[in-house]
Amino acid sequence: MGMTITEKILAAHAGKKTVAPGELISSKVDIVLGNDITAPVAIKEFEKIGVPDVFDKEKVVLVPDHFTPNKDIKSAEQAKLLRSFAKKHELTNYFEVGRMGIEHCLLPEQGIVLPGDVIIGADSHTCTYGALGAFSTGVGSTDMAAGMASGEVWFKVPESIKFVYNGNDLNEWVSGKDLILHTIGDIGVDGALYKAMEFTGPAIENLSMDGRFTMANMAIEAGGKNGIIAPDQTTIDYVESKAKRPYKIYSSDDDAGYDAVIEYDVSQIEPQVAFPHLPENSRPVSGAGNVELDQVIIGSCTNGRMEDLRIAAKVLKGHKVHPDVRLVIIPGTQEIYKQAMKEGLFEIFVDADAAVSTPTCGPCLGGHMGILAKGERALATTNRNFVGRMGHPESEVYLSNPAVAAASAIMGRIVGPGEVE
Amino acid sequence: MEFQGLTWKFGADVDTDAIIPARYLNTSDPDELARHCMEDADPEFPNKVKSGDIIVAEKNFGCGSSREHAPICIKAAGISCVIAKSFARIFYRNAFNIGLPILESAEAVDGINEGDEVKVDVDNGVIYNVTKGTSFKSTAIPPFMQELIDAGGLINYVRGRLNR
Numbered sequence: 329m330g331m332t333i334t335e336k337i338l339a340a341h342a343g344k345k346t347v348a349p350g351e352l353i354s355s356k357v358d359i360v361l362g363n364d365i366t367a368p369v370a371i372k373e374f375e376k377i378g379v380p381d382v383f384d385k386e387k388v389v390l391v392p393d394h395f396t397p398n399k400d401i402k403s404a405e406q407a408k409l410l411r412s413f414a415k416k417h418e419l420t421n422y423f424e425v426g427r428m429g430i431e432h433c434l435l436p437e438q439g440i441v442l443p444g445d446v447i448i449g450a451d452s453h454t455c456t457y458g459a460l461g462a463f464s465t466g467v468g469s470t471d472m473a474a475g476m477a478s479g480e481v482w483f484k485v486p487e488s489i490k491f492v493y494n495g496n497d498l499n500e501w502v503s504g505k506d507l508i509l510h511t512i513g514d515i516g517v518d519g520a521l522y523k524a525m526e527f528t529g530p531a532i533e534n535l536s537m538d539g540r541f542t543m544a545n546m547a548i549e550a551g552g553k554n555g556i557i558a559p560d561q562t563t564i565d566y567v568e569s570k571a572k573r574p575y576k577i578y579s580s581d582d583d584a585g586y587d588a589v590i591e592y593d594v595s596q597i598e599p600q601v602a603f604p605h606l607p608e609n610s611r612p613v614s615g616a617g618n619v620e621l622d623q624v625i626i627g628s629c630t631n632g633r634m635e636d637l638r639i640a641a642k643v644l645k646g647h648k649v650h651p652d653v654r655l656v657i658i659p660g661t662q663e664i665y666k667q668a669m670k671e672g673l674f675e676i677f678v679d680a681d682a683a684v685s686t687p688t689c690g691p692c693l694g695g696h697m698g699i700l701a702k703g704e705r706a707l708a709t710t711n712r713n714f715v716g717r718m719g720h721p722e723s724e725v726y727l728s729n730p731a732v733a734a735a736s737a738i739m740g741r742i743v744g745p746g747e748v749e
Numbered sequence: 750m751e752f753q754g755l756t757w758k759f760g761a762d763v764d765t766d767a768i769i770p771a772r773y774l775n776t777s778d779p780d781e782l783a784r785h786c787m788e789d790a791d792p793e794f795p796n797k798v799k800s801g802d803i804i805v806a807e808k809n810f811g812c813g814s815s816r817e818h819a820p821i822c823i824k825a826a827g828i829s830c831v832i833a834k835s836f837a838r839i840f841y842r843n844a845f846n847i848g849l850p851i852l853e854s855a856e857a858v859d860g861i862n863e864g865d866e867v868k869v870d871v872d873n874g875v876i877y878n879v880t881k882g883t884s885f886k887s888t889a890i891p892p893f894m895q896e897l898i899d900a901g902g903l904i905n906y907v908r909g910r911l912n913r
């Protein structure tokens with residue numbers, strides 16, 4: 329029997345010809361990532377191992393993005409730990425505020441993660457890089473520490489589920505976000521527990537790189553170990569100018585074994601909204617009813633990329649944010665920030681009465697830059713709407729794509745972009 | 750390894766934001782984290798929980814973020830063990846890596862009410878409901894996980910290998 333793309337990448341990194349689901353392997357890692365929340369714990373554990381250096385100073389990446397620019401004294405202490413560790417170990421890839429971006433927007437943009445890699449990150453949305461055709465998964469701080477010391481990590485080879493998105497053209501205002509919200513709504517928040525989610529089909533082939541990142545980003549919201557999309561010309565065009573080292577393209581064999589094959593017809597998928605308090609509570613925006621909003625957030629590692637900002641600007645242009653709504657827009661990285669500035673998007677946002685922030689995770693995890701009070705309600709382009717995710721435990725978060733978020737900010741309630749004007 | 754304690758029950762899909770909300774993640778001090786353990790699922794929990802208590806939950810316990818602060822704060826709050834129908838993948842891995850015993854058993858979860866006294870024999874994967882006089886089997890701990898436990902967690906395991 330053939331192998332899936334996930335199995336092939338893992339086999340290559342374990343120094344084996346083949347691997348099968350359920351097999352336990354020790355795999356070499358190409359990149360080990362941590363942030364200002366998870367790396368402080370990892371650094372303490374790393375020190376207990378007692379090795380003088382990290383396994384490779386180009387392959388350990390630290391991004392202080394969650395509570396930065398430092399929101400309080402304790403966060404400043406955590407960020408300082410990262411900074412001193414990066415200096416001491418002469419890490420090539422440490423990103424200080426001003427160069428920093430949200431890790432999962434930043435690493436692909438900087439060409440740090442590439443097709444065919446095995447990547448671990450002490451952040452659950454490390455699965456984002458699967459969009460490049462890499463095996464990439466979230467781990468805890470102790471795994472990160474072990475990875476920094478040894479350059480290796482243990483895995484159980486996951487079974488794969490193949491998702492096939494049929495149909496060439498997405499409906500108007502439908503994006504990668506809607507495909508993945510629809511999928512999670514279908515299979516549930518543990519529908520792919522421990523499994524690889526392989527996204528395929530004509531609609532994926534037509535999807536932009538930014539849309540693919542959004543889909544792979546949310547694999548964890550279905551419990552998946554990794555999300556993955558086989559590289560094609562779109563991927564190669566994206567990485568060619570960025571890669572500073574060789575990379576390898578893998579794809580699944582025709583006779584590879586899958587735990588399940590699930591097919592969708594994209595002509596049936598409308599823009600989606602996930603209701604509180606789980607991403608699986610998704611439904612078409614047309615059936616949202618009258619949900620009035622206090623805040624709208626456009627940003628995060630799910631939808632803080634260039635395409636997302638362009639779509640938001642297209643909807644917001646010439647409009648004003650509803651007087652009862654606060655709209656905060658957060659570009660994912662400095663490069664995205666600069667590009668948006670060049671394209672005049674900030675003028676559109678500011679004219680519409682939106683607040684534009686420097687790159688940060690910020691409100692996505694209830695950190696800072698837009699925390700909700702008791703009873704308040706937000707619509708966000710982020711990936712999680714758990715209880716208390718954006719602030720008070722009695723606040724509510726709804727999830728959508730950037731077009732729906734922008735339209736809803738204008739109207740003051742959850743609506744599709746078609747309802748603006 | 751054996752534990753005995755009173756149980757606290759939780760529902761399905763208890764996420765890491767409910768276990769330890771991100772607003773407290775500007776520290777990694779276990780005792781400070783423990784003061785907010787399970788706060789967004791039950792605000793009184795940090796005050797009620799006693800050393801040796803056991804958490805019992807439905808499916809997909811620990812879903813969401815990769816924050817190791819979640820199992821760390823449960824352990825620091827004095828919880829001896831977590832029994833659930835299933836665990837989210839990263840939480841499962843983290844719990845073993847930091848030495849928080851966790852067991853999967855759907856029948857035990859169905860057969861335990863909150864406040865029941867439960868005894869857990871981790872090595873043999875048997876869960877006794879002392880209050881009701883019943884017992885249940887849990888899913889066996891995979892051999893590699895057992896090796897990690899025997900080595901005293903992942904850090905000791907890696908230290909042993911790298912300094913050999």
Ligand code: SF4
Nearest residue numbers: 453628629689692693
């Ligand atoms: S943007 Fe949100 S989901 Fe993404 S890494 Fe930051 S906190 Fe996590």
